[in-house]
Each structure stands twice: as C-alpha cells, then as structure tokens.
Amino acid sequence: MTTTNTADNTTPTPPLVPFAVVDALVPSSPAAEAGLKEQDLIAKFGSANHLNHRNLMAIAEMVPLAAGEQQQIPITVLRRRNVDHRADVQHGVEVGVREKVELRLLPKPWGGRGLLGCHIKVYTDSHDYLEPH
Numbered sequence: 001m002t003t004t005n006t007a008d009n010t011t012p013t014p015p016l017v018p019f020a021v022v023d024a025l026v027p028s029s030p031a032a033e034a035g036l037k038e039q040d041l042i043a044k045f046g047s048a049n050h051l052n053h054r055n056l057m058a059i060a061e062m063v064p065l066a067a068g069e070q071q072q073i074p075i076t077v078l079r080r081r082n083v084d085h086r087a088d089v090q091h092g093v094e095v096g097v098r099e100k101v102e103l104r105l106l107p108k109p110w111g112g113r114g115l116l117g118c119h120i121k122v123y124t125d126s127h128d129y130l131e132p133h
Helices: 030-034 057-068
Strands: 001-004 011-014 019-024 039-046 073-080 098-105 118-122
Touching: 019 030, 030 098, 039 057, 057 073
Parallel strands: none
Antiparallel strands: 001 011, 019 039, 019 118, 039 073, 073 098
C-alpha cells in the first residue's frame, strides 16, 4: 500500500487491484473512443473496484444510468508497457509490465451492440499481480 502525504497527516492510498479485463473491443465504439484497449486490466470503473464489483453487476447497473444521464465514467486501467508477447507470462502482470492509465468513458448508443462496444469479464488472476510503481 502506498501513502499520500497531506498537510496534517498521512492517508493510505488503497492498492490498485484489477478485477476485470477487456477481452474484446470494437473499433469506433464508445470504449475505443475513450481509449480502452484489449487486455486492459480494470482496477476502477466509476465507484466499482475489486472489493465491491459484485461479479461485475456494479458495472452492469452503472452503465445504463450513466448513458441515460450522458455522464462520463472515470476508469483506471493497468495496461501492458511491453508489447513483445514472446516475453509474456500467462497474463503478463509481473512487476513493471503494466502502467496505470486514467480514462473517461461515455456510454451511449452507437452503431453496434450495447452501450460500450467492448466485452469485459472478471479477472481472476490477481494472485500474480503486483502494483506498478
């Protein structure tokens, strides 16, 4: 866990623990326009994180509400730095391979299926993940 220094105390910053992975993405979709990429590990999706996503139900509930209100959803992903897949371990999540990327996604109807244009599934291999520095 890292810490953040404030004027009068030190506040712990919770670690970024991925709970979902983007396993498919359609070009020109809202997700692609926001900057999401296939194999991004999602550590935060709006208010959802590894402790409260409820098997991704929090995302499923949040997306249509944000679309109806035309509100962007802040997303924090962990993205591969090393694109050489020959050096990849099973999921490429060893220390130093991923970097934190902050995005804003506006769910909306578009020319394809759903409101995002990507497929997100639960990421279950966090046991081999260590937070980037």
